[in-house]
Amino acid sequence: MPSQEAIAQTVNRYLEFLSKGSADDIASLYAADATIEDPIGSDIRRGHDAVREFYAAVEGIKKETELVHLRIGGSEAAFFWHLTLDAGGSRSRLSPISVMRFDDDAKITSMRAFWSPTDMKVL
Amino acid sequence: MPSQEAIAQTVNRYLEFLSKGSADDIASLYAADATIEDPIGSDIRRGHDAVREFYAAVEGIKKETELVHLRIGGSEAAFFWHLTLDAGGSRSRLSPISVMRFDDDAKITSMRAFWSPTDMKVL
Numbered sequence: 001m002p003s004q005e006a007i008a009q010t011v012n013r014y015l016e017f018l019s020k021g022s023a024d025d026i027a028s029l030y031a032a033d034a035t036i037e038d039p040i041g042s043d044i045r046r047g048h049d050a051v052r053e054f055y056a057a058v059e060g061i062k063k064e065t066e067l068v069h070l071r072i073g074g075s076e077a078a079f080f081w082h083l084t085l086d087a088g089g090s091r092s093r094l095s096p097i098s099v100m101r102f103d104d105d106a107k108i109t110s111m112r113a114f115w116s117p118t119d120m121k122v123l
Numbered sequence: 124m125p126s127q128e129a130i131a132q133t134v135n136r137y138l139e140f141l142s143k144g145s146a147d148d149i150a151s152l153y154a155a156d157a158t159i160e161d162p163i164g165s166d167i168r169r170g171h172d173a174v175r176e177f178y179a180a181v182e183g184i185k186k187e188t189e190l191v192h193l194r195i196g197g198s199e200a201a202f203f204w205h206l207t208l209d210a211g212g213s214r215s216r217l218s219p220i221s222v223m224r225f226d227d228d229a230k231i232t233s234m235r236a237f238w239s240p241t242d243m244k245v246l
Contacts, residue, residue, distance in 0.1 A: 004239075040196025069203055071220045071237035073163025078220035078237040080192055080203050097194045097201035099222060099237075114194035114201040114222075116127075 004072045006106035011077055014100075014108070015065040018083070023055035031107040038113040039096075062086040068095075075102050084123070091123040127195045129229035134200055137223075137231070138188040141206070146178035154230040161236040162219075185209040191218075198225050207246070214246040 010029055017025040027048055036045040036054055045054055064084040071078050076099065083094045096115035103109050133152055140148040150171055159168040159177055168177055187207040194201050199222065206217045219238035223231050 040199055069218065069220065071239070071242065073237050073239060076163055076237070078201065078222065080220065095192065097192065097203065097220060099201065114196050114199070116194070116196060119194065 001075045002102050002104055002106035007072050007075070007077050007102055008070060010102060010106045010108065011070060011079055011100065012067065015067055015081060018055075019063045019065045023052050023059050026055045027052040029108055030111075031103050031105075031109045034107075034109050034111070036111050038111065039116060040112055040114050076100065077102070093121045093123055094119055095121075124198045125225050125227055125229035130195050130198070130200050130225055131193060133225060133229045133231065134193060134202055134223065135190065138190055138204060141178075142186045142188045146175050146182050149178045150175040152231055153234075154226050154228075154232045157230075157232050157234070159234050161234065162239060163235055163237050199223065200225070216244045216246055217242055218244075 014026065014029055017029065030048065030051045032048055033046065034048070034051055036051060038054070045051065063086070066082040067079060068082060069080040078097060078099045080095065080097050083096065085092050085094070094115055096113045096119075098111065098113045100108050101110040137149065137152055140152065153171065153174045155171055156169065157171070157174055159174060161177070168174065186209070189205040190202060191205060192203040201220060201222045203218065203220050206219065208215050208217070217238055219236045219242075221234060221236045224233040226232050
């Protein structure tokens with residue numbers, strides 16, 4: 001089981017890479033056969049190529065991220081965070097609750113994000 | 124799939140019953156074969172009797188609950204909330220992130236709570 005510190009480090013890097021890194025940076029945090037369900041209820045993406053593709057689609061959008069509440073248990077984490085999108089003068093914010101599972105190396109094996117478009121707030 | 128409104132109602136009733144209801148009230152929100160993992164990483168409790176027993180153990184403790192952030196997707200919900208415990212003059216607060224799955228009648232089929240003792244704050 002990964003340590004709580006290692007899990008917290010992966011979560012913090014994930015949010016850092018989302019705002020300042022590339023899709024490859026983010027994919028490097030995932031295990032090879034990882035799955036993504038974002039948002040909950042959508043089709044599940046599986047594997048490194050699907051992970052990279054998912055993040056590459058939003059790579060060009062200016063983003064800020066902020067970790068607000070992080071809870072860790074076993075080899076999992078749940079966190080409430082802000083994603084602020086800056087689309088040339090118009091800023092909007094989504095605040096998901098994300099749930100991740102990790103392998104022994106604290107790589108993400110599963111990411112599931114709870115949010116819906118109605119949660120989006122114009123700033 | 125239950126409606127988002129039905130899921131939100133069950134979550135709100137859950138927190139209301141936790142503070143003002145009995146273990147039987149809370150168990151009535153659960154499906155017959157439901158599971159509880161609270162906290163994450165602990166042994167999984169299964170079935171109505173185990174659910175009732177889990178809540179009966181803390182029935183006598185004075186509690187307040189507050190829903191802070193609720194996110195719903197598909198037939199699941201994740202929520203960040205406060206549990207304030209009042210043990211005769213000494214008040215403390217735990218703020219878990221809980222994840223629930225629901226059946227078509229919006230009964231809880233799975234409850235998983237992310238928190239650890241180090242999250243407890245004395246008020």
